[in-house]
Amino acid sequence: MRELILLRHAHAEPAGTGQADLDRPLSAVGLAEAEAAGKWLKENKLLPDCVLCSPARRTRETLEAVLGITGYTEQKLEDGVYDATPGTLIGLVADRTDVQRLLVVGHNPGLEQLVPFLTDGSSSDYRGMPPGGIAVLSFEGESAIEPGAATLTQFWWP
Template identity: 55%
Template sequence: MREIILLRHAHAEAAAAGQDDVSRPLSLRGEAEADAAGAWLKQHAATPVRVLCSPTVRTRATCERVLAALGYADLRVEPRIHEATPATLIRVLDDHADADTVLLVGHNPGLETLVALLTEGASDSGRGMPPGAVAWLTLPAGTIEPGSARVRHFWWP
């Protein structure tokens, strides 16, 4: 079995005048959400072998706070995650198929659509992923196909 833990970044500040989307930081609420996500993942014995993180400030801050709770993991900043479609996210995960447990920290709508596609087989269904939410999926080893995953846990702060 392979485990894929998808984590949506926590709440971010609204963009200031002239600030681009990539540089938006976490809000105080987002910091608390990221800490709660890290504590929840630790409580549930999450042990990612590799962490893939979007390069935005808010995803990197979310990731740092979560990893502070979990401890060391092989962290890789992956530019393709920002504004990714489910197809792109699948390619990213396929590129890291050697890791049996991956934590991917990214954005909506890509993450919630990916969860729907992998679990339901259709990308137009799904429950959404609020900021700081975790979707922990299990899949047969060696495959990432529509409808092949099972939701092990779904949590949000």
């Protein structure tokens, strides 16, 4: 069984005047949420083998806080995760079928839309992922990364 862990970035500061969305940092609350996410992953023995992370500052800071608790692993900043559609995310995940447990740190609406798409093939019924939220999806054996192929095994938020 392979696992895909989706982590939405924690709460970020609003953009300042002239500040690009990519440059928004975590807020103090967001840092606490990211640390709580790392603790939850570690307590549940959900340590990733590899991480794909959006290049946005808030996702990088979320990941840094998480890995500071869980321990460091292979990681790659992936431009495609920022502002990604579920289709883009599936493509990125499918490119890493060599990884047993992949963590993707990204944004809504892509992450919150990806969960029902992978679990039941739905593209319109999703409930959201709060900041710092984690969804753990499992794939049996060598199942393809495609709509309806996954099982949502855990969902957590700070």
